[in-house]
Amino acid sequence: MRPRIAIIGGGPTALFALQALISSDNPLSIEIFEQFGQIGPGMPYREGLNDPRMLANIASREMPPLRMPFAEWLREQDETFLSRFGIARDAIDEAAYYPRLALGAYFTAQLAEIVARGRALGHQIELSPHTRVTDVVPGDAGSAVRWQRKGRGGASVHDHVLIATGHDWDDPESAASGLLSPWPASRLRMLANRRIGIVGSSLSAIDVAVAIAAASGTFDTIDGRTIWSPGEHAGTFSVTMMSRNGMLPEADAYYPLPFDPLPSLTKERALEEGQSGQAGLLDRLFALLVDDLARLDPTYARAIDLKTRTVETYAAAHFAERLAVDPFVWAKRNLAEAERLNRQRRVTPWRYAILRAHEVFECVTAELSAADLARFHQHLKSVFTDNYASVPHRSIRRLLALHDAGRLEVERVEGEVGHLGQGAHFDAIVDARGQKPRKLAEIGLPTIARTARWSKRSGNDRFRLGFAQPMAGTIQCIAIPYLLRRYPFMQGLVNAHELGETAARCILAQAAARPARPSQVPEPPRGLAMAG
Numbered sequence: 001m002r003p004r005i006a007i008i009g010g011g012p013t014a015l016f017a018l019q020a021l022i023s024s025d026n027p028l029s030i031e032i033f034e035q036f037g038q039i040g041p042g043m044p045y046r047e048g049l050n051d052p053r054m055l056a057n058i059a060s061r062e063m064p065p066l067r068m069p070f071a072e073w074l075r076e077q078d079e080t081f082l083s084r085f086g087i088a089r090d091a092i093d094e095a096a097y098y099p100r101l102a103l104g105a106y107f108t109a110q111l112a113e114i115v116a117r118g119r120a121l122g123h124q125i126e127l128s129p130h131t132r133v134t135d136v137v138p139g140d141a142g143s144a145v146r147w148q149r150k151g152r153g154g155a156s157v158h159d160h161v162l163i164a165t166g167h168d169w170d171d172p173e174s175a176a177s178g179l180l181s182p183w184p185a186s187r188l189r190m191l192a193n194r195r196i197g198i199v200g201s202s203l204s205a206i207d208v209a210v211a212i213a214a215a216s217g218t219f220d221t222i223d224g225r226t227i228w229s230p231g232e233h234a235g236t237f238s239v240t241m242m243s244r245n246g247m248l249p250e251a252d253a254y255y256p257l258p259f260d261p262l263p264s265l266t267k268e269r270a271l272e273e274g275q276s277g278q279a280g281l282l283d284r285l286f287a288l289l290v291d292d293l294a295r296l297d298p299t300y301a302r303a304i305d306l307k308t309r310t311v312e313t314y315a316a317a318h319f320a321e322r323l324a325v326d327p328f329v330w331a332k333r334n335l336a337e338a339e340r341l342n343r344q345r346r347v348t349p350w351r352y353a354i355l356r357a358h359e360v361f362e363c364v365t366a367e368l369s370a371a372d373l374a375r376f377h378q379h380l381k382s383v384f385t386d387n388y389a390s391v392p393h394r395s396i397r398r399l400l401a402l403h404d405a406g407r408l409e410v411e412r413v414e415g416e417v418g419h420l421g422q423g424a425h426f427d428a429i430v431d432a433r434g435q436k437p438r439k440l441a442e443i444g445l446p447t448i449a450r451t452a453r454w455s456k457r458s459g460n461d462r463f464r465l466g467f468a469q470p471m472a473g474t475i476q477c478i479a480i481p482y483l484l485r486r487y488p489f490m491q492g493l494v495n496a497h498e499l500g501e502t503a504a505r506c507i508l509a510q511a512a513a514r515p516a517r518p519s520q521v522p523e524p525p526r527g528l529a530m531a532g
């Protein structure tokens with residue numbers, strides 16, 4: 001009997017997992033369950049949930065490989081498709097940034113190709129759109145996947161289950177504070193022509209500001225300059241982004257690919273440090289980062305007196321100059337610099353070092369002690385997230401256009417967003433702070449929430465869940481919100497690729513070791529409480 005594999009959620013992570021699974025020489029039976037009608041785009045790249053103007057901050061050259069590179073696929077699309085997204089065929093570029101909905105169409109097309117390839121290789125692949133999985137119940141002869149499809153319930157048994165349910169936007173806390181969710185983006189159009197507060201000032205906040213501004217007026221490019229003109233009913237339309245630091249993200253910086261490793265802080269070195277003990281691990285890694293920054297960018301190191309900095313004091317020194325300047329003045333200057341360096345194909349050494357360092361830290365955050373992980377989150381993480389969450393130049397131009405038109409401000413706010421109140425300054429406030437980390441006990445699969453815990457495994461088994469009761473096969477959780485505490489940078493498409501491939505490798509190793517057995521649908525266990 002073929003190993004039966006269920007993938008719950010049909011987003012990019014599922015796509016990468018499927019691609020890795022079909023490399024198996026043994027025939028597999030794979031089913032993908034997706035609550036919406038289309039499998040492939042996931043949440044950030046799906047029509048309806050997102051606005052056509054929302055840009056991806058990953059270029060084709062940086063994307064993990066699927067059947068065909070994104071830019072090559074774009075060149076094959078017809079004029080109707082390209083013109084919908086304002087893409088000029090002869091300007092399609094591996095290093096350019098495109099609307100996320102265009103990526104969604106690409107993922108859907110790639111899925112179809114991977115499925116066709118998988119079937120040609122002898123795998124059974126079943127796609128189950130419009131199917132919301134409501135629970136996963138481990139059993140000693142496989143796990144039951146329980147689902148609802150068009151008002152009808154059902155269950156099927158699988159030897160291996162991959163929970164790839166992705167983003168979770170329901171935020172009761174935020175809703176209780178009267179804040180609106182940015183999703184689906186189609187709802188944002190109803191906020192046109194009003195005074196809007198946005199909590200957050202990074203990627204999602206820019207998405208929200210641009211979508212509402214586009215519904216209240218028009219962005220145009222005249223003589224290479226982006227301007228925003230009010231629509232007929234724009235009236236008092238305005239946007240205020242509110243964040244603790246009052247900063248705007250930086251414009252994407254130029255990096256050559258493939259990356260070169262850092263001189264000292266390499267993945268190998270970080271893993272060695274991890275093996276030599278948890279005590280002082282964060283400080284040892286930080287010392288390596290300081291050495292590399294000092295060696296690669298002495299001017300930067302001198303400017304922030306890097307040698308005297310600690311995990312606790314580095315971020316403040318790193319951001320000090322930017323925090324002292326008006327965010328739009330900084331944005332204009334930073335954009336001009338990024339455009340110039342892009343033309344010259346020149347790297348800013350400190351930016352490059354921090355980008356590379358975040359990938360190294362990413363490998364070892366799971367090895368940090370609880371105290372060091374808390375220090376990392378509190379003091380150091382912001383330097384890395386600010387660096388990798390830089391945005392396409394077009395996004396910065398749009399923000400500057402809105403500001404120049406007198407419609408956009410950034411405010412630094414203290415305290416919790418619940419205290420912002422509503423009505424005094426704004427007609428509505430949108431919470432655009434991005435995905436919050438969640439506990440496994442909060443997952444919308446009741447048996448998993450109640451009985452699963454993270455197992456202390458490593459390597460390809462690191463996303464496997466443990467259960468008190470005996471079970472056959474594996475259940476892995478690679479849904480981003482539940483990983484963010486331990487893996488704070490697990491967010492982008494590169495991570496989706498890593499997650500999908502790692503989980504697939506775990507399944508293939510297990511399937512090779514233990515042949516699948518016929519089974520009955522198991523019932524949820526009663527009275528077990530082990531949630532992680």
Ligand SMILES: Cc1cc2nc3c(=O)[nH]c(=O)nc-3n(C[C@H](O)[C@H](O)[C@H](O)COP(=O)(O)OP(=O)(O)OC[C@H]3O[C@@H](n4cnc5c(N)ncnc54)[C@H](O)[C@@H]3O)c2cc1C
Pocket residue numbers: 008009010011012013014033034035036041042043044055056057058131132133134164165166167204435478479480491492493494496
């Ligand atoms: C707004 C936004 C913009 C982003 N932009 C970028 C970017 O520009 N570049 C980049 O590299 N990364 C970006 N990311 C990061 C993003 O995490 C990944 O690109 C990717 O979406 C992760 O894929 P996923 O499949 O894990 O999750 P998702 O994309 O969230 O997909 C999960 C899928 O599971 C389905 N699902 C959920 N629950 C169930 C259920 N119970 N039953 C059945 N189906 C279910 C959902 O409908 C969805 O289709 C962005 C993220 C967000 C939120």
